[in-house]
Amino acid sequence: MLPTLEAPAAYSDEALLAKFPGFTNHYATVNGVRLHYVEGGSGHPLICLPGWPQTWYSFHPVASELAQHYRVIILDIRGMGSSDKPETGYDKKTMAQDVYALTQLLALPTVSLLGHDIGGMVAMSFAFNYPAATHKVVLLDSGHPSEGMRYMSMLPAPGTFEAKMDGNNPYMWWMSFNQIKELPEQLLAGRFRYVLDWLFQYVMIDERHMTEFDRQAYATVYNHPANIRAANGWYQTFNQDIEDMKTYSRLTTPILGIGSYVAYSNMNMSLPAIADNVEVLDFSNSGHYLFEENPTQVLEAVLRFLH
Numbered sequence: 001m002l003p004t005l006e007a008p009a010a011y012s013d014e015a016l017l018a019k020f021p022g023f024t025n026h027y028a029t030v031n032g033v034r035l036h037y038v039e040g041g042s043g044h045p046l047i048c049l050p051g052w053p054q055t056w057y058s059f060h061p062v063a064s065e066l067a068q069h070y071r072v073i074i075l076d077i078r079g080m081g082s083s084d085k086p087e088t089g090y091d092k093k094t095m096a097q098d099v100y101a102l103t104q105l106l107a108l109p110t111v112s113l114l115g116h117d118i119g120g121m122v123a124m125s126f127a128f129n130y131p132a133a134t135h136k137v138v139l140l141d142s143g144h145p146s147e148g149m150r151y152m153s154m155l156p157a158p159g160t161f162e163a164k165m166d167g168n169n170p171y172m173w174w175m176s177f178n179q180i181k182e183l184p185e186q187l188l189a190g191r192f193r194y195v196l197d198w199l200f201q202y203v204m205i206d207e208r209h210m211t212e213f214d215r216q217a218y219a220t221v222y223n224h225p226a227n228i229r230a231a232n233g234w235y236q237t238f239n240q241d242i243e244d245m246k247t248y249s250r251l252t253t254p255i256l257g258i259g260s261y262v263a264y265s266n267m268n269m270s271l272p273a274i275a276d277n278v279e280v281l282d283f284s285n286s287g288h289y290l291f292e293e294n295p296t297q298v299l300e301a302v303l304r305f306l307h
Contacts, residue, residue: 011220013038013082019060022067023074027082030101033089036082037075037102041067044135045108046306047099047126048074051117051142052231053196053222055081057214058116061295062302069303070112075099077122079230081221090233091240092145096125103133112306116140116291118234121241127255128248136254138302140290141263143270145241149175165203167261167284174199178235185225185232192222203262204287214292251275256305258298260286279305 009015013025013036023040038056046066050058056074059066066072076083078095089095099122103111112135115123120142127134128144156171165171174195177184188195196215200207221227257280259267268280281301286294 008216008220011217013056016057016060016217019057020063023063023072028102028105030105031094031098033078033084033086033098035075035078035084035098035102037073039071039073040064041070041072043070044306045103045106045111046070046072047103047111047113047123048072049077049099049113049115049119049122050074050080051115051119052234053192053199054117054218055221057081057217058289058291061291062299065299066114066302070306073102073106075102077119079227079233081227085226085230088233090230091237091244092121092125093129093241093244095122096129099126100130100133109133110135112136112138114138114140114302115142117142117288121145121234125241125244127251127253128245131251131253134253136256136306138256138258138305139267139271140258140298141260141267141288143257143267144245144274145238146245146270147242148270149238149242163201164205165262165287167265170262170266175235178232180232181236182229185228188222188228189225190223192228193219196222200289204289204293205261205285206287206293209292210289248274252277254305255279256301257281258283258290258301260284260288260290260293262288 023038026037028035048059056076059074078098079085113123120139123137124144127137157169160166160169161171200210254277255275257267257271261284264282271278290298
């Protein structure tokens, strides 16, 4: 039997709120799932959606400044952190329904969205499915799952799989590994810190920006078998996401893409192919975890776009 792992009090949602002055902790049951979120600030609502393998806490480098301008709602998406982890519903259309149901519960007729990684996929699905409710969308190193995923290389190009990801030939083996059911949680329960340390070193230019405290906060969450299983569900639904993408109309919502050195080239090609009103910024001076490596430049770009 896999171990039961209790979260140290220092990394509880309540304790982590100390890094989010003015924010409060909330739960809401919508679309059949109980979602956790934190909220702070005032003004037009900005829904913030994190990615793998992080939680709502990943917005801590930028949350306070964003809350000076907007009503900031940072969500643990379905399967993440303190939100429910059902067996199904990890396709991005269903996850976008979660977010939309939350906006309806909070009586928010229109929102902007800021999504990183998997969170960006959900933000894009929200824009496709609820255009009237979408004001603007900011994507960090992300876009909607598309047919191109089927052609990702099983093997890295010769000479490209080194200590750091090659931005021209990105090799993301975990996209395949996370497709596997049951085995990842058997291997990684209580050991997820190994994945985190390797990943941060591989996809960040300077992994020192991901602090020891941050790493432990995420390891505390992803050490749990149920959390590994649920997070991998985000990957195991890519085939359904790709099929859903084929049914969507071209976006007219304003989109800002911010691409690190590992994602800019792909975003610069893919986003204009599906949306009319797109700006893509090249943040090649940063790795994948842009909030940690380059919060000032990210904030400047986001605030300018959303203004």
